[in-house]
Amino acid sequence: MQIDLFAGEHEPEPQAVFHPALQDLTQMQAMLQRWQQRRWLRALDVQLPQTLHQLAAEPNPLLWLLCALLCHQYGRGHSCILLQDLLQDPDGLLSLPPQNQFLQRFTDRPAVVLKGLTIGDFRAALQGCSWLATAGPAPLVLNEDRLYLYRLYQAEQRVKQHLSLMLSTTLPLANAVTAELDILFATPQQTEPDWQRLACVMALQRRFAIITGGPGTGKTTTVVKLLALLQHGAGGALNIKLAAPTGKAAVRLTESISGALTQLPAERARTIPTEVTTLHRLLGAVPNRRSFRHNRDNPLQLEVLVVDEASMVDLEMMAALLDALPEQAQLVLLGDKDQLSSVEAGSVLGDLCRGAELGGYRDDTMALLQAFSAVALDKWRGEGSALNQATVMLRKSHRFDAHSGIGQLAAAVNRGDTGAVELFAQYPDIELFSANQLSILKATVVAGYRQYLQQAQPGPADERDNWARSVLGSYSRFQVLCALRSGDWGVEGVNEQISQWLHSSGIINRQQQWYSGRPVMMQRNNYNLGLMNGDIGITLVDPLSNMLRVVFQLADGSIKWVLPSRLTEVETAFAITVHKSQGSEFNHCCLVLPPDNSPLLSRELLYTGITRAKQHFSLLCAAPALLRQAISRRVARSSGL
Numbered sequence: 001m002q003i004d005l006f007a008g009e010h011e012p013e014p015q016a017v018f019h020p021a022l023q024d025l026t027q028m029q030a031m032l033q034r035w036q037q038r039r040w041l042r043a044l045d046v047q048l049p050q051t052l053h054q055l056a057a058e059p060n061p062l063l064w065l066l067c068a069l070l071c072h073q074y075g076r077g078h079s080c081i082l083l084q085d086l087l088q089d090p091d092g093l094l095s096l097p098p099q100n101q102f103l104q105r106f107t108d109r110p111a112v113v114l115k116g117l118t119i120g121d122f123r124a125a126l127q128g129c130s131w132l133a134t135a136g137p138a139p140l141v142l143n144e145d146r147l148y149l150y151r152l153y154q155a156e157q158r159v160k161q162h163l164s165l166m167l168s169t170t171l172p173l174a175n176a177v178t179a180e181l182d183i184l185f186a187t188p189q190q191t192e193p194d195w196q197r198l199a200c201v202m203a204l205q206r207r208f209a210i211i212t213g214g215p216g217t218g219k220t221t222t223v224v225k226l227l228a229l230l231q232h233g234a235g236g237a238l239n240i241k242l243a244a245p246t247g248k249a250a251v252r253l254t255e256s257i258s259g260a261l262t263q264l265p266a267e268r269a270r271t272i273p274t275e276v277t278t279l280h281r282l283l284g285a286v287p288n289r290r291s292f293r294h295n296r297d298n299p300l301q302l303e304v305l306v307v308d309e310a311s312m313v314d315l316e317m318m319a320a321l322l323d324a325l326p327e328q329a330q331l332v333l334l335g336d337k338d339q340l341s342s343v344e345a346g347s348v349l350g351d352l353c354r355g356a357e358l359g360g361y362r363d364d365t366m367a368l369l370q371a372f373s374a375v376a377l378d379k380w381r382g383e384g385s386a387l388n389q390a391t392v393m394l395r396k397s398h399r400f401d402a403h404s405g406i407g408q409l410a411a412a413v414n415r416g417d418t419g420a421v422e423l424f425a426q427y428p429d430i431e432l433f434s435a436n437q438l439s440i441l442k443a444t445v446v447a448g449y450r451q452y453l454q455q456a457q458p459g460p461a462d463e464r465d466n467w468a469r470s471v472l473g474s475y476s477r478f479q480v481l482c483a484l485r486s487g488d489w490g491v492e493g494v495n496e497q498i499s500q501w502l503h504s505s506g507i508i509n510r511q512q513q514w515y516s517g518r519p520v521m522m523q524r525n526n527y528n529l530g531l532m533n534g535d536i537g538i539t540l541v542d543p544l545s546n547m548l549r550v551v552f553q554l555a556d557g558s559i560k561w562v563l564p565s566r567l568t569e570v571e572t573a574f575a576i577t578v579h580k581s582q583g584s585e586f587n588h589c590c591l592v593l594p595p596d597n598s599p600l601l602s603r604e605l606l607y608t609g610i611t612r613a614k615q616h617f618s619l620l621c622a623a624p625a626l627l628r629q630a631i632s633r634r635v636a637r638s639s640g641l
């Protein structure tokens with residue numbers, strides 16, 4: 001057979017046939033409207049290109065599409081869109097449509113619309129576009145084929161600049177540090193490195209350090225010892241501040257710091273603060289503004305700052321925090337890198353901790369750490385980034401032992417082991433319900449909430465704060481978590497179902513919108529009230545006025561009584577999303593998964609849900625196959641960090 005080397009030479013170039021919406025702006029606008037009607041996009045996503053067009057006309061349909069998708073991704077917590085990833089798997093990257101059902105039915109789904117496009121087409125649509133920042137500020141930024149909203153790009157740049165500056169200096173270690181470490185850390189015969197001790201050594205030497213680890217691995221214990229070492233070196237004169245992203249997390253850190261201080265010699269414990277503030281309060285949030293009172297021009301007054309639950313800190317907050325840090329201050333971030341990322345855009349801790357498991361310690365870091373370790377550390381040697389040289393991962397949980405199903409389940413899910421499903425049959429502290437076991441779920445939920453609801457009956461006037469505190473304490477023993485917000489199996493549907501069950505069991509009377517015992521969660525920060533997004537309050541009859549009030553515990557442990565009418569943006573909290581549960585722990589958690597394979601079900605979501613439980617974990621899941629799919633799916637947020 002003869003091969004015609006020149007076949008095709010005279011044939012016309014194949015014309016790429018693009019989707020009609022890419023060829024006509026009116027069609028693109030109509031398509032975006034349809035996506036909004038199907039709830040694939042938010043009104044805001046569709047509005048953004050329209051608004052920009054009014055300011056500077058840009059009739060390119062692809063540009064409109066990119067702009068709407070960028071806004072959509074921002075709403076889902078991504079700092080940017082990586083154009084290459086968008087081309088590779090549009091439906092997957094965008095999680096559009098959000099439920100996989102009937103996907104093939106839509107001929108205008110992202111994968112079909114973007115078919116045939118190349119990265120060059122994206123660049124061409126953006127080139128010379130007046131919406132794109134080239135010299136000065138403009139709404140969009142393209143950097144190394146990552147498309148950003150300007151604000152997020154700015155925040156990312158600021159974080160990068162601050163961190164590289166902080167990572168470029170090392171601090172001298174005092175000669176007496178070994179003796180001090182020996183006082184604080186017991187040295188039994190070891191076979192594994194004492195990462196808590198090594199975390200202290202590393203953080204003493206850095207202006208920026210990260211201590212990451214799962215629940216109960218001793219992050220708080222370690223940081224308390226670190227602060228004792230720092231104070232000892234400075235003669236107790238350091239101005240140390242402790243902060244957490246939410247009020248709830250701040251209250252929890254206050255409790256665990258107080259617990260950890262009891263393990264220290266009294267004269268050392270005295271030099272360490274126990275007061276924990278929220279980041280918003282620390283930075284001085286200005287009502288209805290994005291900016292803070294403390295910033296580059298008005299830095300914070302402190303020498304050491306510890307931020308707990310750092311996985312909940314979003315990109316813009318991290319940028320604001322670093323802006324406000326005085327030049328010589330030391331910053332230590334604590335958190336679990338494997339948890340879900342912040343509710344707002346960014347996955348700062350996850351991004352910064354990439355490679356933390358492997359160590360990746362270079363020669364100089366190895367020399368430093370090895371000098372303080374009785375066990376050889378060669379396994380963790382590598383050529384990691386500057387960040388790796390400032391990160392220690394604590395690996396041993398002191399809370400969950402080998403007999404704990406929660407610990408085993410969390411670890412298996414975290415390493416993507418689909419065999420995790422089998423663990424439910426082996427441990428008494430974890431249980432799995434299928435969707436047709438609703439009666440068992442009902443019994444679990446009613447029993448779970450009964451105690452706090454009984455305590456919520458009108459209490460004594462002279463002890464009203466203590467009573468409120470104990471009701472809030474009882475409430476935090478049990479919590480239903482959902483993977484999704486909307487739908488029958490989301491927070492909306494499950495809250496409705498639970499209220500019905502509790503009402504029909506005679507435990508609540510929900511004939512009015514507000515009733516005694518109603519738990520509510522803040523959906524936005526309210527600076528006037530000093531309440532933050534995610535704070536949970538409980539409705540009680542105030543014994544002083546006999547009127548309904550909602551009680552919240554503030555970061556300093558005090559109780560705030562608020563008129564329900566002042567709480568406009570709250571939702572019932574019998575069920576809350578896993579996302580919003582971050583920073584909280586409950587004795588017993590019950591996680592409800594939807595019956596279909598939503599792209600939102602991921603390993604990180606399961607891990608975060610499981611690790612909210614301290615003693616008992618229940619899971620409602622229609623089929624084990626669904627659980628295996630969720631364990632196999634990872635969520636990766638796009639960012640340039």
Ligand SMILES: Nc1ncnc2c1ncn2[C@@H]1O[C@H](COP(=O)(O)OP(=O)(O)OP(=O)(O)O)[C@@H](O)[C@H]1O
Nearest residue numbers: 196213214215216217218219220221222256398399
């Ligand atoms: N090296 C250790 N040896 C024995 N017990 C420890 C050790 N480190 C911590 N613990 C204990 O383990 C428990 C959890 O420690 P800690 O609160 O410091 O962990 P954490 O990582 O901050 O937990 P979480 O993030 O889940 O709140 C505490 O009771 C603490 O006293």
